[in-house]
Amino acid sequence: MGTILDDFKLNGKVVLVTGGSDGIGKELALALGQAGAHICINGREPKKLEAAKEQLKSSGIEVTTACFDVSDVEQVKLGVKGLIDKIGNIDILINSAGIIKRIPLLEMDIEDFRQVLDVNLSAAFLVSKTVVPSMIQRGGGKIINICSLMSEYGRHSVSAYAASKGGLKMLTKNMCVEWAKHNIQVNGIGPGYIKTAKTKTLAADGHPFNDLIMTRTPAKRWGEVKDLCGLGVLLASKAGSFINGQIIYVDGGITSNFGYIKGE
Numbered sequence: 001m002g003t004i005l006d007d008f009k010l011n012g013k014v015v016l017v018t019g020g021s022d023g024i025g026k027e028l029a030l031a032l033g034q035a036g037a038h039i040c041i042n043g044r045e046p047k048k049l050e051a052a053k054e055q056l057k058s059s060g061i062e063v064t065t066a067c068f069d070v071s072d073v074e075q076v077k078l079g080v081k082g083l084i085d086k087i088g089n090i091d092i093l094i095n096s097a098g099i100i101k102r103i104p105l106l107e108m109d110i111e112d113f114r115q116v117l118d119v120n121l122s123a124a125f126l127v128s129k130t131v132v133p134s135m136i137q138r139g140g141g142k143i144i145n146i147c148s149l150m151s152e153y154g155r156h157s158v159s160a161y162a163a164s165k166g167g168l169k170m171l172t173k174n175m176c177v178e179w180a181k182h183n184i185q186v187n188g189i190g191p192g193y194i195k196t197a198k199t200k201t202l203a204a205d206g207h208p209f210n211d212l213i214m215t216r217t218p219a220k221r222w223g224e225v226k227d228l229c230g231l232g233v234l235l236a237s238k239a240g241s242f243i244n245g246q247i248i249y250v251d252g253g254i255t256s257n258f259g260y261i262k263g264e
C-alpha cells in the first residue's frame, strides 16, 4: 500500500514550463523533474534553452525544449501542437514567462505597457487555452500561474507589472471556475521578494530597497528560488487535488505585515 509521499510523485507526467530556461521557471522545472516528471522547457533564446536543458539533464531529468514566443498567437499554436505531437500530452502547465519594466507611469509609453501585459498576462491565457482542450480530453490537468506580491500591492514604477500580475491572479480564479469541473486545478504561486536576475539590482547590499525588504519581511531575509519548489510540487501533484483557484504567497510573511517600528 502506498503512503502520502506517493501522492507527491510525478512519474509519468509531462510538464510544460514557459520561461523555463531561467530563474523561477528553471528551478520549478528542476523540482518537478526530480519528482519524476518529463520536463519541457519553453523560452525564446535557443542558447539559453540548451544550457538549461543540459543542466536539468545532468540531474538525470528527461528534458525537451520548445523555443517559441508565448505572446505570439501563431508561435504558441505551432509550439504547443509541435510539443504535443512529439511527446504525447501536457499534464501540468506552469505559466512562468514574465518581464518587468520599471518606468514611472507618466514616463511609460503604451508600447511598453502593452508588452508587459502581453507577456505576463495574455500569454498565460493563450498558452492555457491551447493546452487545456487536450487536458479535458484526457480527464484532467494542472495549471500553475506565477503571480507576485504585485498581484496584491502597488509599488512606484512597476505599474504595468502590477497590473499584469493582479490580472493573472483573477485569471487564475476564473480558470478555476470554468475548468474545475474537468478535474483541472488552477492555482497561483505568489513569490515574495526572491533573489533572481530580475531583482538582482534591488538586492544589492546597501541598496535602500534591500533595507526595506530586510526590515519589512518577518523572516528577515530574501527568498531563494528553491523556497518555491515545495509548493510547486504540491500544486502539480495528486496531493494538491482539491486545492483550486488559490494564490499562495511564499514570502517569508511579508503580506501579513503592515510594518515594524524601530526596535521590534
Ligand code: GCO
Pocket (backbone or CB within 6 Å): 100, 102, 147, 148, 149, 150, 155, 158, 161, 190, 191, 192, 193, 194, 198, 199
Ligand atoms: C519590484 C520587483 C518585484 C518582483 C516580484 C515581487 O521591482 O518590486 O521586481 O516586482 O519582481 O514580483 O514579488
